[in-house]
Amino acid sequence: xxxxxxxxxxxxxxTAVLVILLDLFVKQRIVIKTVSLIGLLIAGVFSVMMWxxxxxxxxxxxxxxxxxxxFFQLFFADVAFLLILASTDYIKKLERFQAEYYAxxxxxxAGMMLMAAATDLITVFVSLELVNIxxxxxxxLLKNKASTESALKYLLLSAIASAVLLYGMALVFGTTGQTxxxxxxxxxxxxxxGTLVSQPALLIGIVFMAAGFGFKIAAVPFQLxxxxxxxxxxxxxxAFLSVGSKAAGFAVIMRVFLEAFYRGFSNExxxxxxxxxxxxxxxxxxxxxxxxxxxRLLGYSSIAQAGYIMVGLAAAGLFTLTGSTVYxxxxxxxxxxxxxxxxxxxxxxxxxxxxxxxxxxTGTDFIEDFAGMGKRSPLLALALTLCLVSLIGIPPAAxxxxxxxIFSQAIxxxxxxxxxxxxxxxxxxxxxxxxxxxxxxxxxxxxxxxIPSSLAPKIALLICCAGVLLLGIIPGLLMKLAExxxxxxxx
Amino acid sequence: MDFNWLSTILFLPxxxxxxxxxxxxxxxxxxxLALVFTAIPLIIAAYLFITFDRSAAASGVMQFEENYLWIAxxxxxxxxxxxxxxxxxxxxxxxLGFLAVLISWKVHERPREFFAWLLLxxxxxxxxxxxxxxxxxxxxxxxxxIPMYFLISVWGSGRKGYSATKYVIYxxxxxxFMLAGILSVxxxxxxxxxxxxxxxxxxxxxxxxxxxxxxxxxxxxxAVKLPMFPLHTWLPDAHTAAPTAVSVMLAGxxxxxxxxxxxxxxxxxxxxxxxxxAQLLIILALIGIVYGAxxxxxxxxxKRLIAYSSISxxxxxxxGIFALGQISMTGAALQMFSHGIxxxxxxxxxxxxxxxxxxxxxxxxxxxxxxxxxxxxxFIIAGLASLGLPTTSGFAAEFITxxxxxxxTAVAHLNVYTIIAIIxxxxxxxxxxxxxxxxxxxxxxxxxxxxxxxxxxxxxYMFVLVAVIFVVGIYPAVLTDVFKLGxxxxxxxxGG
Numbered sequence: 001x002x003x004x005x006x007x008x009x010x011x012x013x014x015t016a017v018l019v020i021l022l023d024l025f026v027k028q029r030i031v032i033k034t035v036s037l038i039g040l041l042i043a044g045v046f047s048v049m050m051w052x053x054x055x056x057x058x059x060x061x062x063x064x065x066x067x068x069x070x071f072f073q074l075f076f077a078d079v080a081f082l083l084i085l086a087s088t089d090y091i092k093k094l095e096r097f098q099a100e101y102y103a104x105x106x107x108x109x110a111g112m113m114l115m116a117a118a119t120d121l122i123t124v125f126v127s128l129e130l131v132n133i134x135x136x137x138x139x140x141l142l143k144n145k146a147s148t149e150s151a152l153k154y155l156l157l158s159a160i161a162s163a164v165l166l167y168g169m170a171l172v173f174g175t176t177g178q179t180x181x182x183x184x185x186x187x188x189x190x191x192x193x194g195t196l197v198s199q200p201a202l203l204i205g206i207v208f209m210a211a212g213f214g215f216k217i218a219a220v221p222f223q224l225x226x227x228x229x230x231x232x233x234x235x236x237x238x239a240f241l242s243v244g245s246k247a248a249g250f251a252v253i254m255r256v257f258l259e260a261f262y263r264g265f266s267n268e269x270x271x272x273x274x275x276x277x278x279x280x281x282x283x284x285x286x287x288x289x290x291x292x293x294x295x296r297l298l299g300y301s302s303i304a305q306a307g308y309i310m311v312g313l314a315a316a317g318l319f320t321l322t323g324s325t326v327y328x329x330x331x332x333x334x335x336x337x338x339x340x341x342x343x344x345x346x347x348x349x350x351x352x353x354x355x356x357x358x359x360x361x362t363g364t365d366f367i368e369d370f371a372g373m374g375k376r377s378p379l380l381a382l383a384l385t386l387c388l389v390s391l392i393g394i395p396p397a398a399x400x401x402x403x404x405x406i407f408s409q410a411i412x413x414x415x416x417x418x419x420x421x422x423x424x425x426x427x428x429x430x431x432x433x434x435x436x437x438x439x440x441x442x443x444x445x446x447x448x449x450x451i452p453s454s455l456a457p458k459i460a461l462l463i464c465c466a467g468v469l470l471l472g473i474i475p476g477l478l479m480k481l482a483e484x485x486x487x488x489x490x491x
Numbered sequence: 492m493d494f495n496w497l498s499t500i501l502f503l504p505x506x507x508x509x510x511x512x513x514x515x516x517x518x519x520x521x522x523x524l525a526l527v528f529t530a531i532p533l534i535i536a537a538y539l540f541i542t543f544d545r546s547a548a549a550s551g552v553m554q555f556e557e558n559y560l561w562i563a564x565x566x567x568x569x570x571x572x573x574x575x576x577x578x579x580x581x582x583x584x585x586x587l588g589f590l591a592v593l594i595s596w597k598v599h600e601r602p603r604e605f606f607a608w609l610l611l612x613x614x615x616x617x618x619x620x621x622x623x624x625x626x627x628x629x630x631x632x633x634x635x636x637i638p639m640y641f642l643i644s645v646w647g648s649g650r651k652g653y654s655a656t657k658y659v660i661y662x663x664x665x666x667x668f669m670l671a672g673i674l675s676v677x678x679x680x681x682x683x684x685x686x687x688x689x690x691x692x693x694x695x696x697x698x699x700x701x702x703x704x705x706x707x708x709x710x711x712x713x714a715v716k717l718p719m720f721p722l723h724t725w726l727p728d729a730h731t732a733a734p735t736a737v738s739v740m741l742a743g744x745x746x747x748x749x750x751x752x753x754x755x756x757x758x759x760x761x762x763x764x765x766x767x768x769a770q771l772l773i774i775l776a777l778i779g780i781v782y783g784a785x786x787x788x789x790x791x792x793x794k795r796l797i798a799y800s801s802i803s804x805x806x807x808x809x810x811g812i813f814a815l816g817q818i819s820m821t822g823a824a825l826q827m828f829s830h831g832i833x834x835x836x837x838x839x840x841x842x843x844x845x846x847x848x849x850x851x852x853x854x855x856x857x858x859x860x861x862x863x864x865x866x867x868x869x870f871i872i873a874g875l876a877s878l879g880l881p882t883t884s885g886f887a888a889e890f891i892t893x894x895x896x897x898x899x900t901a902v903a904h905l906n907v908y909t910i911i912a913i914i915x916x917x918x919x920x921x922x923x924x925x926x927x928x929x930x931x932x933x934x935x936x937x938x939x940x941x942x943x944x945x946x947x948x949x950x951x952y953m954f955v956l957v958a959v960i961f962v963v964g965i966y967p968a969v970l971t972d973v974f975k976l977g978x979x980x981x982x983x984x985x986g987g
Contacts, residue, residue: 335564392663394637395630404626405565407670412678416671416704423667430663434640434656442644442652479564 002058005050005065008043008073009110015039016106023099029091033084036102040081040109047073054488061180063117071338071485072116072251079244079345080109085460086353087236089360089453094234097141104141105240108134112244116251119259121169121179124252128165128216131248132158135241139233150232157225158215165212171205172260181260188261203268206261210272213256216249217306220280227287230299235359238295239352242302243345250309250341254334258316258489270317273310274418281307281425288432293365294355297432298348301391304429305344308403311422312337315410333413334486336406339479343390343398343471350464351387354380357453357461367436372445380451381440383465388433390468393426398471405479496539496555497571497621500532500585501614508610511603518603522596525606529589529613536585543578545972550575551980553623553686561627567683570624576824576977577620579970580744580751583831584620586959587743588613591736593952594839597846598646598734605646605734612638612740619748625673625683629666632748636662639729639737639745647732654725654732661715661725669712675705676760689759689984706764710757710772717749719809720779723802730798735842738794742801743835747827750808754820754981758812762984769813769902776813777911780806784918788925791853793841796926797834800877803915804830810912811892814905817975817982819895824974826892829876829884829963836873836956840866844930847943853926858935863944867931869953874923876960879916884963889916891971901985 003010018039019032026032047070055065063069083105091098111130118124136158140151173179176187191199214222230238257269284304291297316333357380362369373381390397403426407419471478507528511521544554553572561569573581591609598605615638618631636659644655673683680688715722726746730738758765783803790796804826811823843866845851848859860867876883879890897909945953963970 389637394663395633400630400633404670404674408565408674408677411671411674416675419671419674420668420708423670424664427660427663427667430659431656434659438644438652438656441641474562476562476564479562483564 002055005053005055005058006063007046008050008077009113011039011043011046012106012110012113015042016103016110019099019103019106029098032099032102033088036084036106037081039106040077040084043113044074044077044081047077052484057119059123061182062120062123063114064119065117066488067485068251068255068489069113069117071481072247073113075247075342075345076109076112076116076244079240079247079349080105082349082353082460082463083236083240083244085456086239086349086356088456090234090236090356094141101138101141104134104138108138108240109244112248112251115248116255118252118255119181121173121181121184121256124256125162125166125169128252129162131245132162135237135245138237138240139229141237142232142234146232147234148232150229153232154225154229161212161215161222164208168205168208168210168212171201171208175199175202175205181256184260185262188265206265206269207272209256210253210269210276213249213253214276217246217253217309218280218303219276219306219310220283220303223280223283223303226303227296227299230302231293231295231365235295235352235356235365238298239349239356242298242352243348246302246306247341247345250313250337253313254316254337254489257313258334266317268317270314273317274314274415277307277310277314277418278421279307280304280310281422285425285428285432288429291432292367294359294367294370294436295365297367297436298351298355301429301433302348304425305348305391307425308406308422309337309340309344311410311415311418312340312406314418315406315413315415318413318415333409334489335479335482336402336409338482338485339475340402340406342478342482343402343468346464346467346471347387347390347397347399350461350468351384351391353457353461353464354384354387357451357457358384361449361451367439368443370436370439371443372440373451374441376445376447376449377451380453380461383461384440385437386465386468388437390472392430392433394430396469396472398468398475401472401475405475495557496535497557497573500535500539500581501571501617501621503528503532503614504588504610504617505614508607508614511610512607514603521602521606522592525592525610526589528610529585529592532613532617533585533589536582539573540578540582540973543573543973545976550976552976554578556623561624565626565683566681567626568624569627570684571621572623573621574977575973575975575979576754576981577751578973578977579824579828580620580747581617583747583828584613584616584744587739587831587835588617590835590839590952590956591740593948594739594842595734595736596948598736600646605642608638608641609736609740612642612737616740616744616748620751623685625677625685625688628685629670629673632669632752633666635745635748639741642737643729643733646734646737648734649732650728651732654728657725658729661722665712665715665722667712668708672705672708672712675708679705685755685760702761703764703767706757706761706768710753713749713752713757715749716746716752717805717809718746718802719749720775720782720802720806723779723783726802727795727798730801730838731792731795735839735846738798738838738842739835742797742838743831746801746805747831750805750812750823750827753809753812754824754978758815758820759981759984762981765813766815766901766985769815770904772813773810773902773905773908776806776809777908778806779803779809780912780915781918784915784922787922788918790922793844793851793853793856793926793930794838796853796922797837797841800919800922801830801834803919804834804877806915807889807892807912810896810908813902814896814899814908815901815982815985816895816899817978819892819899820978820982821971821974822888822890822892822895824978825884825963825967825970826888828970829888829960832956832959832963833873833876833883833885836869836953836960837877839956840870840873840953843945843949844870848939853929856930856936857933858931859939859942860931861935862939862942865945865950865953869945869957870931871927872957872960874927876964878919878923882961882964884960884967887964887967891967
């Protein structure tokens with residue numbers, strides 16, 4: 001038992017409890033916010049210290065503290081940090097539950113970290129539920145009709161997804177007799193290659209698990225909750241869902257599929273993800289075109305982005321077996337996903353922070369109300385434009401490098417057809433992203449009022465935009481980190 | 492070379508763009524600053540052009556090369572250099588970039604943003620011509636989209652929003668394929684270095700995917716930009732809507748990126764595939780030449796007419812490139828340069844007519860030669876250069892192209908194709924003469940009596956462009972000697 005490797009998660013949980021307790025005695029909101037930020041900082045610092053140690057297991061092989069887990073610990077700590085900074089103005093909408101808001105974000109962040117670290121089906125499920133339950137409450141926190149409705153919708157659909165996931169896990173456990181990912185892998189190796197035909201229950205288990213996780217990453221056909229929940233939830237939580245929750249889903253998919261079901265199965269699930277990727281990209285992008293509500297638009301866009309990331313998963317699964325290069329290809333495909341997630345997180349958070357600032361003032365989420373933002377608040381409009389350009393994937397923004405990186409690995413694995421579909425989808429996406437840009441810069445504003453914003457969201461937005469540009473121009477450093485993290489995972 | 496000349500040329504306009512964007516309210520400084528930040532690259536480009544090594548030993552050698560590791564995990568380098576092919580195009584871009592600032596001197600609407608975007612546009616086009624790393628090349632290629640989108644949709648006229656979006660979607664569509672092509676090249680060779688890839692060839696291609704597929708992926712990206720029939724429909728819309736300086740950049744250098752890319756990537760990396768598909772591409776070029784010219788004959792909007800003529804003229808470039816002979820490709824390169832100057836001038840003068848007369852419909856114009864003699868004279872010279880009158884650059888370029896394509900042995904039936912292409916010249920004469928007659932001759936219209944002629948500034952840039960047309964027309968060797976150095980090694984790959 002080595003508790004020291006568990007400090008980031010403990011720090012977050014402790015901070016969350018402290019925040020709730022403080023709320024009873026302290027009236028100043030700023031204290032609560034500061035405490036939450038400090039908790040995240042502590043978690044981040046301890047994560048950094050663990051980088052490179054590569055402890056593959058703790059708690060009886062239930063969790064790992066390898067570089068992959070640490071990468072995501074840092075990732076989620078950063079996301080939550082930026083999110084809390086960005087919530088400064090927005091949180092005034094929540095009359096009563098401000099402390100709970102911070103505490104729930106901290107709890108779900110801890111859950112996301114655990115999801116990336118889980119190496120046992122049981123911990124996978126427990127951490128997933130920790131994230132889910134915090135998010136249900138967060139989605140409903142606005143306490144109005146739309147918010148409550150979306151919380152309920154999210155709860156019901158998510159419960160079904162969890163049930164499917166659990167059923168899949170049960171089947172996998174039934175056929176292999178193990179819950180530990182590594183032991184599941186060993187058991188499947190004992191079955192021999194080409195197992196799937198002789199083990200239909202295992203096959204169904206894998207498919208069910210893919211479906212359960214598919215809900216988390218909002219892949220088509222498990223995306224139906226996305227537009228409604230994104231629209232009804234508090235905008236900050238929409239951002240959290242689209243960035244944190246999705247990344248956690250991908251982390252756990254990578255962990256489970258690349259560790260437990262790698263050899264002998266990877267071509268099968270690789271193809272599943274390739275197909276999911278194609279339909280997610282197409283449906284996400286096409287459905288985004290007619291949207292008039294910016295949150296729904298970004299909801300569909302996040303479905304499409306999940307499709308691009310799944311190109312990387314397909315590449316990791318469908319590698320062509322050509323001798324010694326297999327190993328390096330596997331690493332690259334993994335690092336591509338990690339890099340894409342980081343770049344997507346910065347981009348989408350940046351976009352949402354700008355949108356939160358704007359909609360806070362205008363009071364509506366309709367794209368037409370963004371008219372003339374270029375004149376009203378040029379810097380804010382510029383930041384949002386940069387993020388949208390990055391989402392399209394035009395250089396020099398990070399989104400381009402991420403796509404280049406992930407698609408290059410797909411092509412190396414012979415998935416040219418998938419890449420062509422993906423790049424054509426990027427072009428389709430340009431249409432609706434640019435529509436927002438067009439409204440902001442070329443439509444006449446209805447008033448000349450500036451958009452007010454306090455310092456903290458501005459800092460968060462600045463960090464995001466700087467990150468988007470930095471990753472677009474000198475991506476080498478993060479690519480190296482992603483590679484190091486990717487090596488520790490799987491084989 | 493000790494000093495990083497090429498980086499200086501590349502980054503000065505980009506830095507200028509940022510400086511101008513940050514000027515805030517001090518809008519008086521915008522135009523002088525833009526002038527400085529485009530003049531210095533022009534001076535450096537001219538200096539490089541003069542010191543460019545023209546000896547036979549320099550054939551196919553990159554000069555003023557800069558090479559630094561950029562992204563280690565991708566094996567990507569910040570690699571710049573110019574050879575005989577890119578040097579004149581670099582000079583052309585710096586030259587037109589400078590003139591574009593002069594041409595836009597009368598832009599009064601949001602000048603700060605306008606010049607910031609214009610300079611960024613220049614920087615990215617320069618980047619395309621001097622990048623030797625595929626990733627860098629592609630990034631430069633894509634950056635250009637954003638300034639163009641803003642320039643057309645804010646400062647344009649007519650259906651500007653529609654045209655700008657159409658431009659972006661077409662360009663992104665083309666570059667999507669190009670990206671897939673570049674990625675394929677990257678993984679069949681493991682390198683992003685253009686020189687290395689052309690040198691070692693794509694030996695491994697058979698195992699991964701057919702080289703023909705990669706060839707087409709790349710080709711579509713360039714064909715959209717050139718633009719090649721049937722991917723040309725964005726061009727007339729973009730030109731009609733764009734402000735004058737942007738039309739000049741678009742016709743002058745932006746569409747040359749397509750031709751440049753075809754020679755640099757498609758032909759020099761895939762000589763066998765180029766030869767294999769040359770027949771088909773030449774037929775498309777011929778359709779472009781004749782169809783483009785025929786459609787031009789029916790235009791009544793002065794800018795739209797010149798835009799359609801570009802489609803026809805870029806057909807000559809495509810013909811010259813895929814005739815695959817050394818002379819024909821040199822002709823195509825010269826045609827790119829000449830078309831850049833001539834059409835740039837045509838658009839500049841047409842913009843002047845539209846600005847001063849405030850009418851762009853040719854049916855309503857007439858007799859302007861009496862009222863605006865200088866504009867008329869320059870327009871006629873540019874028009875005659877466009878139809879290929881001897882002593883103008885247009886003649887030299889077309890003559891060399893046709894000579895080269897007629898004599899090239901790399902592709903069958905070239906002599907027949909060349910003769911068909913020459914029909915285009917006849918049609919060109921038709922629409923250019925009609926345009927000149929319609930706008931500048933015929934009965935003098937009283938309502939245009941008070942129209943201003945070109946002022947001093949406008950005379951300066953018009954005369955400079957006219958001078959270049961004649962210099963290149965009378966002594967084309969000033970450029971062909973340089974082009975030859977870049978094209979010779981590529982033509983050798985074909986053996987034609």
